[in-house]
Amino acid sequence: MIELNLQFLSFMAAAVLVVIGLGGMLFLDNLIKKIIAFTLLSDGVNLALVTLGYVEGGIVSILEPGTSGAAFPTNAVLIFGPGIVLTNIVIGVSTTAVLVAVTMVLYQRYGTLKASKVLKGERK
Amino acid sequence: MNESISNLWSIPLFIIIPILAAILLNVLYSRKRAISVTAVVSSLALIVVSVLSPFGFHWFTGQPAVLPTGGYTYRADLLGWNLALEYYYGPLQQIAIFLASVLLLFVVLIAINSLKKNTGTYISLLFLTFMSAAIVIMVNDFYHLWIGVEIGSLIVAGVVLATGEAVSQKAALKYTFFSALSGAGLAIALALILGVTGYANISDAIIAMPLNDASLASVLYVAFGFTVLSWIYAGGLAPIHPLKADVYGSAFPHATILLQTQSKLMLVAIGLVILRLFGTLPFAKEVMLSVSVLTMMIGVVMAMLQTDFRWTLAYLIVSHSGLVTLGISLGTVQGIIGGLFQAVNDVVYMSVLLLACEGIYYFGRGTSIKTVSGIAKRAPWLAVAAIIGAFAASGVPPFNGFQSEIILIQASLNYGMPELAIVVLMVSVTTFIALFKGIYNIFLRPDDAPQAGEKQGMPVPRMLYVCLAALIFITILFGVYPQLAINFLNEAALKVVYIPWVP
Numbered sequence: 044m045i046e047l048n049l050q051f052l053s054f055m056a057a058a059v060l061v062v063i064g065l066g067g068m069l070f071l072d073n074l075i076k077k078i079i080a081f082t083l084l085s086d087g088v089n090l091a092l093v094t095l096g097y098v099e100g101g102i103v104s105i106l107e108p109g110t111s112g113a114a115f116p117t118n119a120v121l122i123f124g125p126g127i128v129l130t131n132i133v134i135g136v137s138t139t140a141v142l143v144a145v146t147m148v149l150y151q152r153y154g155t156l157k158a159s160k161v162l163k164g165e166r167k
Numbered sequence: 168m169n170e171s172i173s174n175l176w177s178i179p180l181f182i183i184i185p186i187l188a189a190i191l192l193n194v195l196y197s198r199k200r201a202i203s204v205t206a207v208v209s210s211l212a213l214i215v216v217s218v219l220s221p222f223g224f225h226w227f228t229g230q231p232a233v234l235p236t237g238g239y240t241y242r243a244d245l246l247g248w249n250l251a252l253e254y255y256y257g258p259l260q261q262i263a264i265f266l267a268s269v270l271l272l273f274v275v276l277i278a279i280n281s282l283k284k285n286t287g288t289y290i291s292l293l294f295l296t297f298m299s300a301a302i303v304i305m306v307n308d309f310y311h312l313w314i315g316v317e318i319g320s321l322i323v324a325g326v327v328l329a330t331g332e333a334v335s336q337k338a339a340l341k342y343t344f345f346s347a348l349s350g351a352g353l354a355i356a357l358a359l360i361l362g363v364t365g366y367a368n369i370s371d372a373i374i375a376m377p378l379n380d381a382s383l384a385s386v387l388y389v390a391f392g393f394t395v396l397s398w399i400y401a402g403g404l405a406p407i408h409p410l411k412a413d414v415y416g417s418a419f420p421h422a423t424i425l426l427q428t429q430s431k432l433m434l435v436a437i438g439l440v441i442l443r444l445f446g447t448l449p450f451a452k453e454v455m456l457s458v459s460v461l462t463m464m465i466g467v468v469m470a471m472l473q474t475d476f477r478w479t480l481a482y483l484i485v486s487h488s489g490l491v492t493l494g495i496s497l498g499t500v501q502g503i504i505g506g507l508f509q510a511v512n513d514v515v516y517m518s519v520l521l522l523a524c525e526g527i528y529y530f531g532r533g534t535s536i537k538t539v540s541g542i543a544k545r546a547p548w549l550a551v552a553a554i555i556g557a558f559a560a561s562g563v564p565p566f567n568g569f570q571s572e573i574i575l576i577q578a579s580l581n582y583g584m585p586e587l588a589i590v591v592l593m594v595s596v597t598t599f600i601a602l603f604k605g606i607y608n609i610f611l612r613p614d615d616a617p618q619a620g621e622k623q624g625m626p627v628p629r630m631l632y633v634c635l636a637a638l639i640f641i642t643i644l645f646g647v648y649p650q651l652a653i654n655f656l657n658e659a660a661l662k663v664v665y666i667p668w669v670p
Contacts, residue, residue, distance in 0.1 A: 141324055
């Protein structure tokens with residue numbers, strides 16, 4: 044029996060975001076919608092990374108005076124996940140910027156946002 | 168290993184110099200003289216650092232490894248934990264970064280001489296391409312590996328966009344979309360490995376890998392799958408090869424030299440990481456071998472069908488990536504040496520062919536084998552260079568391609584799979600046919616220009632000939648004295664097979 048705790052639900056939400064994002068990127072024809080789908084996919088990955096470090100009743104991962112040295116490793120949340128998320132947000136913004144810039148240039152050239160027409164080189 | 172040379176200050180210079188150069192070049196923007204000086208000095212500095220830097224490690228936190236018995240050590244060859252974010256500079260990294268920095272210098276010199284305006288931004292992208300390749304080849308943690316691949320993908324899109332052609336813009340768009348997918352995949356793989364082992368450092372993760380825990384087998388396979396996806400993407404392997412071929416075919420030929428170098432280094436680096444982390448998983452090597460055979464076959468068939476020499480080369484680069492992955496996928500010492508040597512040789516002889524292609528563009532105002540002809544009369548040395556490059560790529564002795572391909576054939580036979588050796592031979596023969604179809608039409612077919620003087624061409628930068636001569640020298644040198652390169656590759660191959668937790 045799978046226990047419906049917060050971490051499991053969070054992983055499920057991340058999986059749903061990844062699937063929606065992936066589906067959108069692969070099957071939607073509009074370039075702007077594809078870019079939005081990419082941001083959903085990126086959010087799903089970020090949520091998975093944050094959830095990974097979750098510890099039920101955990102403590103902040105800073106060893107302060109008075110914190111029990113023995114309890115710290117088991118109770119402290121894993122901080123590497125949120126650290127990666129910060130990087131992923133920066134990379135996500137950069138990727139989105141490049142995608143939007145190229146989409147704008149292609150729109151000016153072809154007058155359409157439909158990926159099927161743009162990639163074939165057809166005008167609107 | 169000497170503890171005093173650990174935490175080397177020279178290793179971050181491979182990242183710091185290109186970043187500083189990129190910032191400065193962007194600021195200079197179109198001041199040609201200042202751009203030339205900055206770019207050449209920075210490239211030379213990278214070559215000097217790659218030669219002079221001792222072998223060793225750099226830990227980003229400066230934190231040493233914790234021994235299982237208690238105490239600390241800076242010696243990564245001991246079984247330690249928590250090495251954290253780490254770069255390693257060894258013989259493999261030295262030859263790879265040295266070659267990449269020499270090629271960067273050549274590409275920068277040609278770009279300065281051939282492009283007319285706004286070269287600062289473009290050349291800064293070339294430096295960042297080098298930087299991403301250097302990160303990936305030196306890294307021993309999943310975090311930097313992921314960042315290196317992600318940054319590399321975005322920069323490739325920028326380099327391709329620099330041509331300003333519609334075909335380049337489409338190639339960049341497709342490539343960036345897929346980079347988003349593969350980057351997300353690598354991030355998930357990182358998360359899964361972190362979750363299963365508790366470590367992002369690859370050495371630590373290998374030691375902590377729960378290979379005997381059946382309940383975690385599915386997680387490991389998913390992590391393996393996502394890492395292979397990013398390997399396929401970064402290296403341009405089948406079935407995502409058309410994306411990479413589009414990128415190679417639509418960038419400036421001189422830029423393609425650096426793009427294919429970056430791609431080969433990523434292919435090698437990620438391939439070795441997969442082998443170290445997942446090599447003992449059942450079916451892992453079979454999956455890798457299938458990808459390499461598929462890439463080789465599809466690449467050469469597509470190369471045969473092309474009518475533009477630039478696109479022929481684009482598909483041959485993809486196909487020869489399959490040769491590199493074949494060696495690595497075998498997972499034996501001989502196979503890995505063959506794969507690594509093939510990567511080194513491939514970078515060199517494909518650079519000869521790409522520079523020859525750039526020369527063809529100057530002489531014939533295009534690279535189509537249907538419209539360009541009779542170049543040999545006007546540029547006999549360019550014809551000689553193209554023929555030498557084609558011989559090397561086809562594995563004809565005494566050029567470098569022959570030496571690495573013979574090792575790959577021997578490794579396949581010793582592995583007990585003669586069919587792989589036959590595939591390597593087929594790739595060699597088909598490469599020969601595809602290249603000489605183009606070379607015959609472009610260089611040797613009588614010039615069919617209706618009026619004399621119509622095909623005057625453009626002035627060829629003299630630097631192109633100098634670079635060609637230097638690369639041909641390396642092609643012959645590694646062909647006659649293969650041990651010169653193999654000496655740098657032995658250590659990496661032995662470590663991967665016998666002590667995979669040591670970078």
